[in-house]
Amino acid sequence: MERRTIAPRPDWQRTVEEQGLIYPLTRHPDDSLRPYWDESAYYVFSLEEIEALEEVVEELHHMCLEAAAHIVAADRFADLGITDPRVVAAVTEAWRRRSELPSVYGRFDLRHDGRGPAKLLEYNADTPTSLVEAASPQWFWMEERFPGADQWNSLHERLVDAWRRQSALLPPGGPLYFAHSSADEAGEDLMTVAYLKETAEQAGLATDWIAMEDIGWDRLSGRFVDRRLRFMRSVFKLYPWEWLVTDRFAGQVLDTLDNGGGTGTTLWIEPAWKMLLSNKALLAVLWELYPGHPHLLPAYLDGPRELATGPGYVTKPLLGREGAGVTVHETGAPPAPPPEEPCCYQELAPLPDFDGNRVVLGAWVVDGEAAGLGIRESAGLVTDGYARFLPHVIL
Template sequence: MERLASRPREDYKSRLESQGLSFHSWDNYWKEDVCYRFSLRQIEEIEAATEELHQMCLQALKIVINSERLGMLGIPELFWPAIAQSFASDDFSLYGRFDFAYDGKSPPKMLEYNADTPTSLLESAVCQWYWLEDCFPDFDQFNSLHERLVRRWKALPQRGTVHFASLAGNEEDWVCLTYLMDTLTQSGRTAARIDIEQIGWHSGKRVFVDQDGCPITQLFKLYPWEWMMREAFGKEILQGDTQFIEPLWKSVLSCKGLLPILWEIYPGHPNLLEAYFEPGRLQSYARKPLYSREGANVELVLDGVAIASDAGPYGGEGCIYQQLNPLPQFGGKYPVIGSWVVGGEAAGMCVREDCSPITTNMSNFIPHYFFQ
């Protein structure tokens, strides 16, 4: 694993915009004056860890449900039976992303599982692939995201229109959602766009409806389950017939409270970090809210002394304490490997790096390739 200088394409900005990545220049988000190079062995190690960890998370979810521990994860009791039913029914799931600490030498370490609403999908599936073809056509990339997403949509059991919803005015979410709509239509299905704020509830028909009053039978929502459960309309989720993507059971996998559960079930696993619900068991740790976004409210503590933190609005549901595993440094930057899962299978990866050991919303997206 190496961080290498790379010559940017002269017209890369217009190329990215033609591919749909409108916010490429925000805080220098997309960077192609550098890239990361991996060996085939390293890619295979990331791929294997991804698939094994996904299966381990499913097993942990089963144990959490059967032992009635959903409350430890900050999930409202009202939703416990529905989550259990969603998991037992194997409700359709599309994708997720593991975040790994990885230096190319030691095994990848799971930092968390963004199993509900991960973004950076267009840049991972499309933009870095075209970068590879333009800049390193003789090499390969761990990237079958697009093909797997299209194929996975074909397995969606119900027919009819799929509505896609995100917060109004959020450009990053809009870009991700637009790309996902494209993958759906390429699978032969029909997509409809709606702002999450426009979704209504028809009390007579007991169904969610769009801005035209049409029933929403299937809804892909780029809006976290932990927020939906606490909205005024949250209880209607349990009464209506709308099929949600991601499904309710993914709310458990996306909770960082799963990390201590995993360590309890698989102590000493090479891809896990020691983790607990209780403070005081680790001298060096990352304190993480059960639910947070882009590194907000994360604190890193080394030998009892805080060395980094990021402010934010999260943490009300509680925190977990995960063994501190400092990210590797390359050129003064701290990379995190994002390993994608589609339909339960490893599907590709991305690299985001930050000048801080906590990956925040100021992180940069860096393309990658690998050699045989």
């Protein structure tokens, strides 16, 4: 693994916008616009490295499924902050019927420096973004800048194949809706949903799209409807389950939830059991089940334990995203006040520094198989909304 600099292509911004990346720039707190898509540098991997990372990702995915099974079997939902009996029942039933429910994709965030073993930082298996830039613009960048080279990137083909394989699990009668929140001002959610909708169409599915805020509730029929009052039998939502089961329509979602077997009226993708994998408590459960595993970091739910006097630790809210609420506690720092919300305490493993840039690898899983890589850089130890995306190549 090596970082190399390179001159950006002329008119690179227009190029990546035409390839689906509608926000190549990020507005920073000082109101300046800086590249989000950053092709002034790139990362190089050997084929052996990538093959090893693929094995790591698929092993971690299997371990996460084992951890989810343990949470359900041992009734450890409270450790995840899931205390509503109806939500517990919905997640349990979704897990029991998981072979009947479509489940498309997820993204592991890994710490990796090219030398030691990759370490799991977290798993976003419910609403992962940064998909478009990983699947499309970086592939075309490689073809233009390094013709004949390769890339860890089979995302597009695997997504189309996943929709095609799982189409039989979709209920008949109506299109598969793709929903995003209109509150997303940057357009990242809309861009991601539009791309996934395109892959579903290439798999032969009838689709439509809608904002979450435009989904209606028909009181007479007791069903969710679109803007034209058509029943919505299946919805892919880029909208976290923890919001879906707590907002004003939570009761209707749970009353009409299709968990397979024709038991409801609306099928939501990703399925409800993905709540078990996108919760940071998963990290602590993994460490309990696989203590000392080379690709895990020590993690706990009841406090930092030995991490407070050892290598330092990071507190992560159970449901935080894009670094929100993450706090770094380095060795020797004054004792931190207890967090105001339930957290996971994970060993501090500083992101590797490449020329002053802190790097995290986003490894994608599609339909249970390793499918590609996206790389983000940040200035600090926490990868947040101001991170940059850099392409990679296998040479």
